[in-house]
Amino acid sequence: MSLEQLYQQVILDHARQRHGNTVPISGLPEVPRPPYFGHSHQVNPTCGDEITVEVERREEDGRIVLRWDGQGCSISMASASVLSELAQEAKPDEVAPVMAGFQALMHSRGQGAPDEELLGDAAAFHGVSRYPARIKCALLAWKAFEDALRQASADYPDENGDRSTGAGRNEED
Amino acid sequence: MFDAAEVERIRNDFPLLGHYQEQEAGGRRLAYLDSGATSQKPLSVLEAEQEFYERRNAAVHRGAHQLAVEATEAFEDARAAVAGFVGAGEREIVWAKNATEALNLVAYGFVNASAGLGGPEAERFRIGPGANLVITEMEHHANLVPWQQVAAHTGAELRVIPVTDAGRLDLERAEALVDSATAVLAFTHASNVLGTVNPARRLVDLARAHDAVTVLDACQSVPHFGVDLPALGVDFAAFSGHKMLGPTGIGVLYGRAELLDALPPFLTGGSMITTVDYQQASFMPAPQRFEAGTQPVAQAVGLAAAARYLAETGMDRIAAWEEHLAGRMLAGLQEIPGVRVIGPEEIGQPGDRLATVAFDVEGVHAHDVGQFLDERGIAVRVGHHCAQPLHRRFGVTATTRASAYLHTTEEEIDVLLGTVAEVRGFFLR
Numbered sequence: 001m002s003l004e005q006l007y008q009q010v011i012l013d014h015a016r017q018r019h020g021n022t023v024p025i026s027g028l029p030e031v032p033r034p035p036y037f038g039h040s041h042q043v044n045p046t047c048g049d050e051i052t053v054e055v056e057r058r059e060e061d062g063r064i065v066l067r068w069d070g071q072g073c074s075i076s077m078a079s080a081s082v083l084s085e086l087a088q089e090a091k092p093d094e095v096a097p098v099m100a101g102f103q104a105l106m107h108s109r110g111q112g113a114p115d116e117e118l119l120g121d122a123a124a125f126h127g128v129s130r131y132p133a134r135i136k137c138a139l140l141a142w143k144a145f146e147d148a149l150r151q152a153s154a155d156y157p158d159e160n161g162d163r164s165t166g167a168g169r170n171e172e173d
Numbered sequence: 174m175f176d177a178a179e180v181e182r183i184r185n186d187f188p189l190l191g192h193y194q195e196q197e198a199g200g201r202r203l204a205y206l207d208s209g210a211t212s213q214k215p216l217s218v219l220e221a222e223q224e225f226y227e228r229r230n231a232a233v234h235r236g237a238h239q240l241a242v243e244a245t246e247a248f249e250d251a252r253a254a255v256a257g258f259v260g261a262g263e264r265e266i267v268w269a270k271n272a273t274e275a276l277n278l279v280a281y282g283f284v285n286a287s288a289g290l291g292g293p294e295a296e297r298f299r300i301g302p303g304a305n306l307v308i309t310e311m312e313h314h315a316n317l318v319p320w321q322q323v324a325a326h327t328g329a330e331l332r333v334i335p336v337t338d339a340g341r342l343d344l345e346r347a348e349a350l351v352d353s354a355t356a357v358l359a360f361t362h363a364s365n366v367l368g369t370v371n372p373a374r375r376l377v378d379l380a381r382a383h384d385a386v387t388v389l390d391a392c393q394s395v396p397h398f399g400v401d402l403p404a405l406g407v408d409f410a411a412f413s414g415h416k417m418l419g420p421t422g423i424g425v426l427y428g429r430a431e432l433l434d435a436l437p438p439f440l441t442g443g444s445m446i447t448t449v450d451y452q453q454a455s456f457m458p459a460p461q462r463f464e465a466g467t468q469p470v471a472q473a474v475g476l477a478a479a480a481r482y483l484a485e486t487g488m489d490r491i492a493a494w495e496e497h498l499a500g501r502m503l504a505g506l507q508e509i510p511g512v513r514v515i516g517p518e519e520i521g522q523p524g525d526r527l528a529t530v531a532f533d534v535e536g537v538h539a540h541d542v543g544q545f546l547d548e549r550g551i552a553v554r555v556g557h558h559c560a561q562p563l564h565r566r567f568g569v570t571a572t573t574r575a576s577a578y579l580h581t582t583e584e585e586i587d588v589l590l591g592t593v594a595e596v597r598g599f600f601l602r
């Protein structure tokens with residue numbers, strides 16, 4: 001496996017042009033919190049990478065509004081960017097299979113064939129699963145997202161909202 | 174200093190280096206530039222441990238049978254050898270599991286004394302609100318977090334001596350921060366990130382002028398140049414076996430004898446007591462009072478073999494070789510566009526900088542730099558190297574760190590330099 005397969009151009013591009021990367025409002029006391037809101041800060045203590053993901057469930061249709069900010073390697077930043085692209089304005093039950101698919105891919109030890117239709121740009125991360133030290137980098141944003149989504153959905157008045165957190169069972173990091 | 178032939182001879186003493194050399198033809202080469210994290214072991218260390226298990230293994234300081242006597246002798250001989258290596262007396266050397274534990278032992282000695290334990294002898298270690306503890310901005314978490322704990326337990330204030338942009342301690346600020354209320358001045362002899370070697374003598378004089386106890390983190394000094402702890406005048410010092418060619422699982426605390434005898438114990442239990450009843454116990458003098466429970470005996474024997482190996486090779490010659498490599502690494506890195514060295518950019522005076530060089534590559538995260546180097550068989554450390562606040566001070570969250578040791582060759586440094594020069598081209602494509 002070559003370094004080019006690990007660091008595919010899509011990944012490097014996402015690491016530079018970060019989708020959804022803005023200042024999180026959870027750190028801004030003057031900005032009121034939306035009603036269905038969650039935020040999660042995750043760090044990778046071995047290398048100091050960190051990320052904050054915020055999820056808002058839109059009041060009118062329950063769709064996801066995602067914001068994130070962080071510092072880290074190209075894998076972790078690109079992964080957050082790709083996640084943001086996939087989850088923005090989606091319904092929780094639309095992203096649940098994507099999350100499950102991405103987690104499964106990350107734990108596939110290089111064996112998994114990515115479902116490009118389901119995963120979109122996230123399929124480009126399949127090479128990461130061969131590098132145990134980097135899986136955590138790829139999953140950092142997804143872990144934060146899962147946590148933030150669970151909080152945002154806690155009081156949202158739909159049953160799907162609850163089911164959407166089903167992916168929360170995959171707790172490996 | 175060594176010549177290339179001598180480095181080659183040294184390399185032959187390290188089975189792991191030989192293993193990867195043999196595989197070189199098959200494609201996998203290893204330039205191990207991570208000795209700052211942990212060192213490789215020469216055969217003599219491996220053999221010493223094996224010989225101990227094959228011939229002399231028994232419980233030390235406990236049995237009356239002949240084998241136990243021999244094991245105890247091996248254990249205490251190891252203490253004497255390690256003590257000799259740093260100029261200390263045998264009673265001034267306490268075994269711990271690593272330097273982190275050794276530093277905690279001192280810190281919790283202060284905590285226990287401040288809680289009233291230890292009788293009148295422990296007066297010297299009693300602190301409370303109004304006292305201060307002084308550390309530096311370049312401490313490893315191991316010499317930072319325990320002092321935070323002491324501050325939390327006692328109400329003492331934690332003060333931090335700043336580091337200059339050039340990566341050296343701001344000694345003027347140090348003089349202002351250490352005052353008559355300073356109970357402890359804890360500082361690293363050499364930074365595991367910046368590579369800076371601090372003027373220990375000068376800091377000890379400063380602390381003594383205010384009657385403060387000095388605690389030296391010698392993790393990165395004792396392995397790399399000759400250190401005479403009593404001559405430095407420090408009260409306590411800690412270092413780890415695994416960074417100086419020795420086994421994992423063993424660390425060393427040095428303490429001036431009179432202080433060690435007065436410091437309340439940290440871990441308590443078997444082997445450290447004189448008499449015990451159901452309500453209380455009295456403790457052995459140092460070093461036994463700090464060695465509760467079964468000790469890392471084979472590791473002590475291995476560490477003594479490591480100290481012997483280093484002494485026979487010659488610490489001054491090792492230091493000179495590493496300084497030569499440091500100069501090559503610093504000069505080369507600074508020629509690469511986009512690379513910034515975090516720490517002193519050059520050797521000021523002989524002996525003031527290790528061959529441990531942390532750097533930032535503009536636009537590429539350290540993790541990615543490390544992955545690129547690893548792909549070419551170059552092992553370096555990436556991340557915050559257990560010094561998060563120091564990285565924040567330099568405006569980065571992570572750096573790449575290359576650290577050399579006695580077996581590092583000029584070619585390995587050149588391969589590192591050539592590969593680092595390719596990093597930005599790959600990631601910024």
Ligand SMILES: Cc1ncc(COP(=O)(O)O)c(C=O)c1O
Binds near residue numbers: 273274365390392
């Ligand atoms: C300067 C310094 N202090 C303390 C330590 C802690 O050593 P250990 O992890 O062996 O306890 C290290 C090693 O990581 C170090 O480099």
